[in-house]
Amino acid sequence: MPAAAFDIATSRPDAAPEFSPRQQVVLQHALTLLVEGGEKALTTAGLARTASCSKESLYKWFGDRDGLLAAVVAFQASQVQFPSEAGATADAETYRAHVAAFVEALLGVLFSETSLALNRLSIGQSNTNSNRLGQLLLVRGKHMISSRARTMLESGRRHGLLKFDNAEDAYQVLYGLAIRDVHVRLLLGEAASPAEQDLKSQAETAVDRFYQLFGA
Amino acid sequence: MPAAAFDIATSRPDAAPEFSPRQQVVLQHALTLLVEGGEKALTTAGLARTASCSKESLYKWFGDRDGLLAAVVAFQASQVQFPSEAGATADAETYRAHVAAFVEALLGVLFSETSLALNRLSIGQSNTNSNRLGQLLLVRGKHMISSRARTMLESGRRHGLLKFDNAEDAYQVLYGLAIRDVHVRLLLGEAASPAEQDLKSQAETAVDRFYQLFGA
DNA sequence: CCACGCCCGAACCGTACGGTACGGTTCCCA
DNA sequence: TGGGAACCGTACCGTACGGTTCGGGCGTGG
Numbered sequence: 001m002p003a004a005a006f007d008i009a010t011s012r013p014d015a016a017p018e019f020s021p022r023q024q025v026v027l028q029h030a031l032t033l034l035v036e037g038g039e040k041a042l043t044t045a046g047l048a049r050t051a052s053c054s055k056e057s058l059y060k061w062f063g064d065r066d067g068l069l070a071a072v073v074a075f076q077a078s079q080v081q082f083p084s085e086a087g088a089t090a091d092a093e094t095y096r097a098h099v100a101a102f103v104e105a106l107l108g109v110l111f112s113e114t115s116l117a118l119n120r121l122s123i124g125q126s127n128t129n130s131n132r133l134g135q136l137l138l139v140r141g142k143h144m145i146s147s148r149a150r151t152m153l154e155s156g157r158r159h160g161l162l163k164f165d166n167a168e169d170a171y172q173v174l175y176g177l178a179i180r181d182v183h184v185r186l187l188l189g190e191a192a193s194p195a196e197q198d199l200k201s202q203a204e205t206a207v208d209r210f211y212q213l214f215g216a
Numbered sequence: 217m218p219a220a221a222f223d224i225a226t227s228r229p230d231a232a233p234e235f236s237p238r239q240q241v242v243l244q245h246a247l248t249l250l251v252e253g254g255e256k257a258l259t260t261a262g263l264a265r266t267a268s269c270s271k272e273s274l275y276k277w278f279g280d281r282d283g284l285l286a287a288v289v290a291f292q293a294s295q296v297q298f299p300s301e302a303g304a305t306a307d308a309e310t311y312r313a314h315v316a317a318f319v320e321a322l323l324g325v326l327f328s329e330t331s332l333a334l335n336r337l338s339i340g341q342s343n344t345n346s347n348r349l350g351q352l353l354l355v356r357g358k359h360m361i362s363s364r365a366r367t368m369l370e371s372g373r374r375h376g377l378l379k380f381d382n383a384e385d386a387y388q389v390l391y392g393l394a395i396r397d398v399h400v401r402l403l404l405g406e407a408a409s410p411a412e413q414d415l416k417s418q419a420e421t422a423v424d425r426f427y428q429l430f431g432a
Numbered sequence: 433c434c435a436c437g438c439c440c441g442a443a444c445c446g447t448a449c450g451g452t453a454c455g456g457t458t459c460c461c462a
Numbered sequence: 463t464g465g466g467a468a469c470c471g472t473a474c475c476g477t478a479c480g481g482t483t484c485g486g487g488c489g490t491g492g
Contacts, residue, residue, distance in 0.1 A: 038343035043479060054440045055481075065480065117343070119400070124340025126405035127254035127333075134405035142397065173425065176392035181358065184335070184399060189342035189350035209389065213425055238469095259449060270470045271451080281450065 019075060023061055026051040027075040034072065035117040039124060044068070066129055073118055073133055077140035080109055082148060095161055096207065102152060103178045103203035106145065110183055111192065111199070120187055146171060163216045170214055178206035235291060239277055242267040243291040250288065251333040255340060260284070282345055289334055289349055293356035296325055298364060311377050312423065318368060319394045319419035322361065326399055327408065327415070336403055362387060379432045386430055394422035 019027060029051040033042045044065060048055045062068040082105055090098065109115055122133040149171045156162040164170040182196055196202065235243060245267040249258045260281060264271045278284040298321055306314065325331055338349040365387045372378040380386040398412055412418065 039340065040344060044481080045479070048441085052440080054442090056441095056483085057439060059481070060439090119404075120339050120342060123336050123403045124255070126336060126403065128256060131405040138401065138404055138406055142401070172396040173393065176394075176396035177389065178392075179397070180388040180392035181395070185354065185358070187339045187342065188335075188354055189347040190354055209429055212429055260451080261449075264471085268470080270472090272453085272471095273469060275451070276469090 019071070022053075023071075024075065026053055026058070026061075027072055030068065030072050031076060031114060031117075034121060035113050038117070039121050042069075066132065069121065069125070070132055070136055073122065073136045074140060076114060076118055077137070077144075080115075080141075082109075082145070090159075092161055095156055095159065096211070099152065099156070099174075099210075100200075100203050100207045102149065103174065103206055104199050106175075107178060107199045107202060109145075110179065111186060116186055123187070149174070160216055162214050164214045173213060174206065174210045177209050178203060235287070238269075239287075240291065242269055242274070242277075243288055246284065246288050247292060247330060247333075250337060251329050254333070255337050258285075282348065285337065285341070286348055286352055289338065289352045290356060292330060292334055293353070293360075296331075296357075298322075298325075298361065306375075308377055311372055311375065312427070315368065315372070315390075315426075316416075316419050316423045318365065319390065319422055320415050322391075323394060323415040323418060325361075326395065327402060332402055339403070365390070376432055378430050380430045389429060390422065390426045393425050394419060 026047070030042055030047050033047060033050060044055050044058055047053075047068075048058060058068060062071050083101060118137065122137045125131070126134040146168070150167040153162060153164070153167045153170050153174075157164065157167070162170070182192065186192060242263070246258055246263050249263060249266060260271050260274055263269075263284075264274060274284060278287050299317060334353065338353045341347070342350040362384070366383040369378060369380070369383045369386050369390075373380065373383070378386070398408065402408060
């Protein structure tokens with residue numbers, strides 16, 4: 001076993017994996033294969049052919065197929081970034097707009113084909129491999145977003161715009177109002193309805209209802 | 217190809233598949249294997265050994281492995297049933313209790329290991345096989361429940377207990393308030409927190425918030 | 433100019449698993 | 463009692479894919 005094999009499980013979640021440019025190109029190809037054909041479409045031979053690299057290099061870089069999958073997840077997670085919260089002090093309207101923009105961005109990420117493909121992959125593997133992929137997706141994806149959301153909501157509370165006891169709880173409600181069962185239905189392969197594709201208005205109504213529950 | 221191969225895709229969704237008792241036993245074994253070890257644990261040879269039947273019978277009954285998986289989904293869907301709505305006329309408190317009971321039952325089903333295993337399976341396969349499993353799960357599972365929920369909510373509206381424009385929309389909100397992102401987190405392999413395991417209180421708070429939004 | 437390292441492409445190996453074939457047993461029904 | 467249907471257990475086949483090995487090309491540094 002090469003010592004340089006990719007092992008995200010033991011690395012710090014905030015440590016950047018720092019893939020080489022060549023590796024990033026290969027990982028992007030892997031991502032494309034995954035989005036197009038699901039997990040079974042991502043074979044080592046197929047990726048080597050598509051990305052014009054050798055299987056030997058794949059195994060040198062990523063250790064084994066599981067390492068490759070983990071690298072794909074980590075790579076894509078590193079690509080996603082949310083709009084950083086603008087100035088901390090803001091009036092009620094712009095704050096609410098910030099919240100709506102956050103929700104819209106969240107919907108945009110979760111409903112993207114890339115995110116769906118990676119979620120399908122991780123969920124499909126979640127009862128094998130001691131579940132590395134699921135943990136990875138949760139830590140690098142959901143938990144990052146959740147912590148970002150909590151600070152946003154806490155800021156709203158400090159400014160007297162929102163009222164709640166538990167920021168995590170409030171975020172979960174916001175999430176539920178926005179996502180409902182659409183995420184799971186998309187994961188199962190159902191196409192989004194036209195109304196569900198209008199992310200902006202979806203976000204608006206979710207924030208409307210959120211303010212009915214938690215507005216000060 | 218045997219003409220009797222199991223093909224749910226062309227059968228009416230409300231037509232009972234009617235598996236023979238022997239087949240039901242085998243399907244129950246298959247379900248157990250799936251819950252314990254995920255999809256890769258369900259091999260034709262393994263199932264034949266576990267269920268003490270021959271691979272030849274499996275192929276005669278279900279056509280091929282995909283037919284077997286579809287049969288497992290259909291079988292389990294036929295096992296789940298919700299508490300049928302009690303008397304149509306009810307005062308406000310018992311109606312609200314009905315809604316809470318419905319939500320609690322919904323949580324109980326969705327968070328069960330069996331449901332999670334089948335959802336993982338269907339999601340993992342959702343970009344192959346022209347997506348039979350996902351369709352099956354949606355039609356026999358989610359859509360059934362959703363239609364049941366809509367009639368329940370419509371009844372509440374007729375009795376002047378709830379107020380909304382679109383029953384489907386209202387149900388989606390109720391779903392989102394109750395499930396939030398717990399379902400996906402469980403699908404990804406994260407363990408439920410103690411609070412999340414208290415289905416009754418989870419359902420109560422969800423219904424509380426639902427009434428804040430849609431109570432008459 | 434040579435040596436070394438990196439990498440590509442292709443051939444190769446082992447295995448796991450889907451699917452099939454077949455002999456033997458049990459049970460039903462004429 | 464004979465024949466057939468259903469079924470079990472097992473052996474078998476083909477293939478796809480993860481993983482390894484090897485030869486050759488290309489750039490770099492001494």
